[in-house]
Amino acid sequence: MKRIQSLDVLRGIAMLFMVAMHAFMKVGWHNIGDVLNNMSAYPWYVLVPLGIFSFIATWRGLFLLISAIVSIYGFQSAIQQGKSPHITLIKYFSWAVILFIQGLAIQVLWNPYTGFYRMALGVVDFQEFLGHLRWSDAVETIAITIAISSIIQYFLCLGKKRDKYWISISVYLALMVVVLVSNKFIVNSILNATEFTDLRQIKYGTIENFGDRIRLLGLALLIGEQQPLFPFLATAFLGNAFGIALTRPNLEKKWFIRIGFLVGLSIIIAAVFVGLFVEHFEIVTTIVPNLWFFLASLGAQTWVFILFLHLLDFSKNASKRLKSTKIFQKAGILSLTIFSLQSIDFIPRFLLYGGSLALSDLYGIGTPIDFLNNGGSYGMGAALLVSFVVLFFWIGIISLWEKINFALSFDWIFSIIRNLLAGRKINWKDPLHSRDIFLNSESVFHEAISSISSIGPS
Secondary structure, X not given: OEEOHHHHHHHHHHHHHHHHHHXXXXXXXXXXXXXXXXXXXXXXXXXXXXXXXXXXXXXXXXXXXXXXXXXXXXXXXXXXXOOOHHHHHHHHHHHHHHHHHHHHHHHHHHOOOOOHHHHHOOOOOHHHHHHHHHOEOHHHHHHHHHHHHHHHHHHHHXXXXXXOHHXXXXXXXXXXXXXXXXXXXXXXXXXXXXXXXXXXXXXXXXXXXXXXXXXXXXXXXXXXXXXXXXXXXXXXXXXXXXXXXXXXXXXXXXXXXXXXXXXXXXXXHHHHHHHHHOOOOOOOOOOOOOHHHHHHHHHHHHHHHHHHHHHHHHOOOHHHHHHHHXXXXXXXXXXXXXXXXXXXXXXXXXXXXXXXXXXXXXXXOOOOOOOOOOOOXXXXXXXXXXXXXXXXXXXXXXXXXXXXXXXXXXXXXXXXXXXXXXXXXXXXXXXXXXXXXXXXXXXXXXXOOOOOOOOOOO
């Protein structure tokens, strides 16, 4: 099966890192803050890995970058195969709506801090669960950017000549720059038109009726905490530019790698410039970074994407390297399910909590550690323990689920929906084609460009 293999692997690594990182945060995040605020008291071999971990933990846009590349690649590949731009737009827009609804459901029911997790702790408060709709989470943002980029690409594909590569790439790069340059103005203008003076206040806005809830959700998606469209639309537009470039027949791989590296370098240089002359390298404490930090992260993510593409798609040794990445491929295929069901880390954390109580009560060993508490106030040892246990818990789930071709997972269900939208015949034994992907996967770049089955319908 033809795939952009590097994106499967990178998505899987990011997903597994995310579940381990969230488990770490729930138990010991405040400890990291204490270390970083008192760096002179710690040796370099503690600070360096902790700094790298903390920096990568802020890469909320990586999933968006990957999804933007894949979705626009699939859209443009469908057009290259002679499919109607009108029908393709309807399919992708419909998929974006379905994905957005799933994003809302994740926030209400499957959020790793509320919903079913809180129900397992005995707290059933649907008003509390609905309160999380005042965040802008990753799946919602991905869905909106798929809809936006599909509409843009639809208009770019109209006319007799549909393969307008350089025009499309230039449009997306220009839009990225527009978002970055106008971000502060947009945020301030929206805040000035509301009762809020700071984006952090949106999640505490007063709700008296359904209209208030929708208004606060809209504000959260535009500028609110976590992953708002401003500035993260810039990440999506960069991914769109890369995705369009990858659809070119007779792709010059060496030039793509060089240009991709230079794009990442340019973004990092821009980060240094903004940090030096505009923001003085201030590190904000909110979950939405300021511009220089956002640019530094985006440049680093670009380099990581280019590196993985080189190693797992463009290199002659890609197929050999891919053999050692199977668990990451599997996690990448199951990415929406993993993201949606993070709250089931309650199970390994409950077992760790029970073990901690038993050691303390029965054997008098240590003080019980409440691994179920999300306060993040325990030590590094406890945080590392729970992160590794949760990581291997998920690896075990993925390995077992693979035995039945991930049946009834969210990715399995949505694969069927995408096939229905695309009018394709459904392989009911394995709608995800997981067996073909794991056993017969081949990079789309080894031969002529062809379509891939991934995050959107083709």
